[in-house]
Amino acid sequence: MTELVAIQDCYADEYAHCYGCGRLNDDGLKLKSYADGDETVCRFTPDPKYSGGYPGFLYGGMIASLMDCHGAATAWAAKARTEEQTVTRFVTASLKVDFRAPTPTNVEIEIRGRINEIKGRKVVVDLTVSAAGKLCAEGSAVMVQIPVNRQEG
Amino acid sequence: MTELVAIQDCYADEYAHCYGCGRLNDDGLKLKSYADGDETVCRFTPDPKYSGGYPGFLYGGMIASLMDCHGAATAWAAKARTEEQTVTRFVTASLKVDFRAPTPTNVEIEIRGRINEIKGRKVVVDLTVSAAGKLCAEGSAVMVQIPVNRQEG
Numbered sequence: 475m476t477e478l479v480a481i482q483d484c485y486a487d488e489y490a491h492c493y494g495c496g497r498l499n500d501d502g503l504k505l506k507s508y509a510d511g512d513e514t515v516c517r518f519t520p521d522p523k524y525s526g527g528y529p530g531f532l533y534g535g536m537i538a539s540l541m542d543c544h545g546a547a548t549a550w551a552a553k554a555r556t557e558e559q560t561v562t563r564f565v566t567a568s569l570k571v572d573f574r575a576p577t578p579t580n581v582e583i584e585i586r587g588r589i590n591e592i593k594g595r596k597v598v599v600d601l602t603v604s605a606a607g608k609l610c611a612e613g614s615a616v617m618v619q620i621p622v623n624r625q626e627g
Numbered sequence: 628m629t630e631l632v633a634i635q636d637c638y639a640d641e642y643a644h645c646y647g648c649g650r651l652n653d654d655g656l657k658l659k660s661y662a663d664g665d666e667t668v669c670r671f672t673p674d675p676k677y678s679g680g681y682p683g684f685l686y687g688g689m690i691a692s693l694m695d696c697h698g699a700a701t702a703w704a705a706k707a708r709t710e711e712q713t714v715t716r717f718v719t720a721s722l723k724v725d726f727r728a729p730t731p732t733n734v735e736i737e738i739r740g741r742i743n744e745i746k747g748r749k750v751v752v753d754l755t756v757s758a759a760g761k762l763c764a765e766g767s768a769v770m771v772q773i774p775v776n777r778q779e780g
Contacts, residue, residue: 489680494688501676523654527642527699527716534695534719535647539688546680563680566687568725568766573718613721 476515480506481547484554489563489620494543505540507547507587514548514587516540522579532577537611540585541601542569545615548587549597553619556592564597564617577603577610595619629668633659634700637707642716642773647696658693660700660740667701667740669693675732685730690764693738694754695722698768701740702750706772709745717750717770730756730763748772 482495482505493502507516518540526533546564553561577583584604591598596618603611635648635658646655660669671693679686699717706714730736737757744751749771756764 485680491678491682492680493677493686496678496680499676499678523652524646525644525649525652526718527638527645527649529644533646533692534699534722535688535692538691538695538722538724539686542687542691565679565729566724566726568723569687569691570721570723571691571719572721576718 477509480508481514481551482506482543485550485563486560492543494539495547503539505543507544507551509551512588514544514551516544516547516585517582518585519582520579524579526576530579532579532583534571534573537573537577537603538569538571540583540603541571541611541613542566542615544585544587545569545599545601546617548589548599548601549617549619552589552592552597559622562620562622564619567596567616567618569613569615571611571613573611575608575610578605581605583610590614595621630662633661634667634704635659635696638703638716639713645696647692648700656692658696660697660704662704665741667697667704669697669700669738670735671738672735673732677732679729683732685732685736687724687726690726690730690756691722691724693736693756694724694764694766695719695768697738697740698722698752698754699770701742701752701754702770702772705742705745705750712775715773715775717772720749720769720771722766722768724764724766726764728761728763731758734758736763743767748774
């Protein structure tokens with residue numbers, strides 16, 4: 475079942491400024507990710523202005539952005555379930571995207587995340603991007619939790 | 628020596644709508660890439676609104692976007708030097724980004740591309756992202772040229 479509170483809305487204020495998903499960035503996209511059983515889900519309908527080279531299809535950078543923000547949220551949610559101390563924020567160590575089919579604009583895109591591995595501060599997240607049930611991109615992100623008292627990234 | 632005409636300004640009109648680098652996308656970033664000896668270079672100063680979770684640093688999705696658009700341009704330029712027929716446009720098959728250090732906003736970022744391999748319609752490009760001479764991210768992109776008469780991506 476999809477939970478009602480967005481993962482990004484649980485980030486501390488100091489970490490909530492991301493252009494992609496920060497609730498405190500009024501210029502940004504304000505992406506919202508939710509726990510959904512063993513997975514996480516984020517839904518976003520891209521405006522046609524976010525076109526790739528040829529109109530009607532999303533530019534690759536946005537697809538990577540969606541996977542990056544949702545990957546960080548997926549890692550945060552997994553850690554928040556298991557940690558006793560407050561979870562700070564995850565930054566991306568690496569991101570790999572395999573583009574499988576053109577992703578349309580003006581259609582609801584579904585980004586799904588699933589934990590592949592948790593090892594200390596490092597969390598590996600597998601990700602998919604689909605539109606109308608069709609897989610458009612997939613990949614993985616290696617996310618690393620910011621240590622408490624270190625404030626950059 | 629850096630050439631004076633931007634690679635993206637050589638794309639045919641039908642392929643010039645990318646939010647990242649299309650000269651015909653008035654809402655977009657209008658990134659410009661240039662041939663520079665054996666390499667290509669793109670310079671871009673990100674507005675502070677493109678913040679990551681913590682203010683003052685660029686969000687990961689933008690770094691991936693810069694590498695994606697510049698990678699496609701690098702592949703185009705390499706093909707344009709060797710092909711007799713008109714080069715259409717490259718789309719991204721895969722993108723890998725390794726984040727090495729936080730990338731500042733409000734500072735000129737330099738993205739460099741270098742051809743790793745050309746095999747038919749496929750071109751592999753190695754990429755770096757630096758700020759004030761410091762490496763912030765590196766990675767590679769597998770780019771595939773759109774066949775003539777196929778108009779999507």
